[in-house]
Amino acid sequence: MAVEDTRLTATRRTEARWIERIPLAYWVLGLALLMMPAFANDFVLYQIFGWTFILGMIALSLMFLAGYGGMVSLLQMSLAALAGYMVAIFGTSAIETISMGWPWYVSIPLALLVTVLFATICGWLAVRTEGIYTIMITLAIASAFFYFTRQNYVVFNGFSGFNGVLPPDLFGVDWRGPKAFYYLTLFWATVSYLAVRYVSKAPFGLALQGVRDNPRRMAALGYNVTAHRVAAYAFAALIAGVAGILLTWQSAQVSPGTAGIGPVVDILVIAVIGGLRRPIGPFIGALIYVLLKTFAVDVLISLGLAGERFQLLIGIGFLVIVFWSPDGILGLWDRWKENRGRDPLTGERRER
Amino acid sequence: MNAPTTSAIAERMSATGTANALELRNVSKFFGALAAMEDISLSVRPGERRAVLGSNGAGKTTLFNCVTGDFLPTSGTIRFFGEDVSAFPAHERIRRGLRRTYQISLLFSGLTVIDNIYLACVGVSRERFSFLRARRDDALMASAEDLIRLVHLEDATHTPVAELSYGQQRQLEIAMALSGAPRFILFDEPAAGLSPTERRELIDILTGLPGHMGFIIIEHDMDVALRVAESVTMMHNGRIFKEGKPAEIEDDPEVQALYLGGGDDG
Numbered sequence: 091m092a093v094e095d096t097r098l099t100a101t102r103r104t105e106a107r108w109i110e111r112i113p114l115a116y117w118v119l120g121l122a123l124l125m126m127p128a129f130a131n132d133f134v135l136y137q138i139f140g141w142t143f144i145l146g147m148i149a150l151s152l153m154f155l156a157g158y159g160g161m162v163s164l165l166q167m168s169l170a171a172l173a174g175y176m177v178a179i180f181g182t183s184a185i186e187t188i189s190m191g192w193p194w195y196v197s198i199p200l201a202l203l204v205t206v207l208f209a210t211i212c213g214w215l216a217v218r219t220e221g222i223y224t225i226m227i228t229l230a231i232a233s234a235f236f237y238f239t240r241q242n243y244v245v246f247n248g249f250s251g252f253n254g255v256l257p258p259d260l261f262g263v264d265w266r267g268p269k270a271f272y273y274l275t276l277f278w279a280t281v282s283y284l285a286v287r288y289v290s291k292a293p294f295g296l297a298l299q300g301v302r303d304n305p306r307r308m309a310a311l312g313y314n315v316t317a318h319r320v321a322a323y324a325f326a327a328l329i330a331g332v333a334g335i336l337l338t339w340q341s342a343q344v345s346p347g348t349a350g351i352g353p354v355v356d357i358l359v360i361a362v363i364g365g366l367r368r369p370i371g372p373f374i375g376a377l378i379y380v381l382l383k384t385f386a387v388d389v390l391i392s393l394g395l396a397g398e399r400f401q402l403l404i405g406i407g408f409l410v411i412v413f414w415s416p417d418g419i420l421g422l423w424d425r426w427k428e429n430r431g432r433d434p435l436t437g438e439r440r441e442r
Numbered sequence: 443m444n445a446p447t448t449s450a451i452a453e454r455m456s457a458t459g460t461a462n463a464l465e466l467r468n469v470s471k472f473f474g475a476l477a478a479m480e481d482i483s484l485s486v487r488p489g490e491r492r493a494v495l496g497s498n499g500a501g502k503t504t505l506f507n508c509v510t511g512d513f514l515p516t517s518g519t520i521r522f523f524g525e526d527v528s529a530f531p532a533h534e535r536i537r538r539g540l541r542r543t544y545q546i547s548l549l550f551s552g553l554t555v556i557d558n559i560y561l562a563c564v565g566v567s568r569e570r571f572s573f574l575r576a577r578r579d580d581a582l583m584a585s586a587e588d589l590i591r592l593v594h595l596e597d598a599t600h601t602p603v604a605e606l607s608y609g610q611q612r613q614l615e616i617a618m619a620l621s622g623a624p625r626f627i628l629f630d631e632p633a634a635g636l637s638p639t640e641r642r643e644l645i646d647i648l649t650g651l652p653g654h655m656g657f658i659i660i661e662h663d664m665d666v667a668l669r670v671a672e673s674v675t676m677m678h679n680g681r682i683f684k685e686g687k688p689a690e691i692e693d694d695p696e697v698q699a700l701y702l703g704g705g706d707d708g
């Protein structure tokens with residue numbers, strides 16, 4: 091009994107002070123992100139950070155599937171684009187012959203619903219495969235989606251897609267204003283990040299990791315392994331869908347190119363560069379990707395090289411990461427911290 | 443063939459308590475040309491404790507795999523408390539109260555002891571798809587802690603499984619098989635590799651299970667098998683070779699010749 095009691099009070103104490111358990115680094119990062127609009131110019135807010143948060147969310151949805159579920163899906167960018175298409179079709183756009191003009195509180199939930207349903211069907215097809223075959227089947231669906239949207243004019247308006255897809259004037263704010271858009275994307279990126287972290291320790295997330303490590307054992311514990319994997323696709327699609335709507339608002343348009351093979355593969359590159367093991371990885375990867383994509387051209391040209399070579403730069407970066415640290419930049423960081431905690435002569439762990 | 447209604451009624455009648463906990467009829471399992479299990483028919487009453495003996499490769503683990511649905515038998519029918527589960531996937535059988543342990547521990551080595559047992563408790567509950575974390579007064583977490591106490595792993599509650607001793611891992615396997623409300627449990631060589639003390643603890647746990655909880659235990663150690671079981675099935679080359687009370691089996695000259703010959707050194 092006595093043991094029981096002390097343990098209970100111990101839990102109560104840690105729970106009461108959960109806010110104190112948040113590491114200092116998070117406070118600093120959180121504060122810096124909140125204060126950013128005071129220092130950064132509009133371009134940095136809208137193009138660099140807005141885009142980073144959006145791509146980070148899409149890569150996060152992949153990280154959830156790959157990191158916790160062991161399923162590498164190349165479908166996430168297509169799901170994002172699908173959500174974008176759906177808000178354009180159900181809501182308003184410059185293509186008035188197709189757009190239905192329904193209010194945002196109908197079009198956005200409906201867009202997310204369609205996205206989740208589509209992901210559930212694709213997931214149901216994909217979870218019967220493993221490893222390289224999952225990559226192949228999701229890539230096949232992604233390419234089919236690209237070609238279908240490009241050729242279908244009745245619903246998807248073919249090659250040109252939809253432009254003039256704008257966020258609603260909710261609370262009288264112009265959500266495409268750089269500061270407003272920055273906070274909008276920061277908010278949803280934070281929500282997604284926290285949701286993934288939370289779910290990873292909830293029964294659903296724990297079981298998903300169990301399914302990743304040992305599906306046979308999970309079945310012998312009463313879990314329907316297939317259903318669990320499919321549900322993971324649905325959950326990840328919700329995150330990708332929200333990101334896709336934000337992405338569509340950012341450029342005010344969505345077209346087949348949004349989910350062309352290039353962007354589809356870039357999501358994988360982003361997630362791998364950042365690290366697939368923790369939900370912060372995809373955002374780090376996205377920031378690196380966006381910085382490279384934005385500035386590498388100028389740097390290359392100033393060095394007298396052809397600007398298009400920036401793809402090569404990203405490719406080399408990808409190779410280096412995969413070669414040196416399969417866990418991405420986060421893996422490098424972990425190793426550096428690990429080494430710092432060791433005595434350089436003996437290699438023993440130092441007592442802290 | 444029976445009309446569906448007739449068979450459905452028979453199904454329900456046989457499921458109302460008179461049925462055997464486990465009933466195998468002519469179950470075979472072939473791996474290519476190899477008959478790992480051939481034409482096995484077996485009945486175990488509810489609450490009965492049965493030992494399955496047999497040399498390595500006799501087909502004992504294959505029998506378990508077919509019963510739990512880890513893989514489907516090549517032919518034959520399996521009934522669990524009267525219900526034909528032959529075509530059920532493993533998780534459906536587990537949800538009906540069947541449990542098992544694995545001969546070679548199948549644990550989640552990256553997770554802690556409590557998380558392993560918690561996963562087992564969640565798996566047979568309705569919270570499998572819950573997106574909400576366990577609260578401090580969570581009933582499943584509480585039952586996980588009870589199971590930890592039952593197998594004496596309190597001190598290792600938050601230890602990652604990879605850091606457990608072999609004996610502790612075996613105990614964890616047993617705790618996971620006891621999650622939820624088991625009606626029948628299959629123990630695959632739970633005592634193998636345990637120290638004498640751990641063996642005694644294991645016997646205490648098995649004999650201490652509630653009377654309605656029947657089980658089959660595969661066990662090479664006759665001492666353990668005969669102390670926890672009230673009936674014995676001998677397997678040899680994928681077939682049932684002998685069935686009876688422990689004393690009969692022990693004294694049977696054929697069994698002695700085949701299995702116990704020079705077996706005194708254990």
Ligand SMILES: Nc1ncnc2c1ncn2[C@@H]1O[C@H](COP(=O)(O)OP(=O)(O)O)[C@@H](O)[C@H]1O
Pocket residue numbers: 473476477478496497498499500501502503504505
């Ligand atoms: N998955 C499998 N694939 C092929 N052969 C198997 C498989 N599982 C078991 N066997 C074979 O079936 C026979 C019975 O094995 P098993 O049931 O594990 O025996 P026991 O548990 O009695 O030692 C052995 O010859 C074994 O090699």
Ligand SMILES: [Mg+2]
Pocket residue numbers: 502503504545
């Ligand atoms: Mg065996």
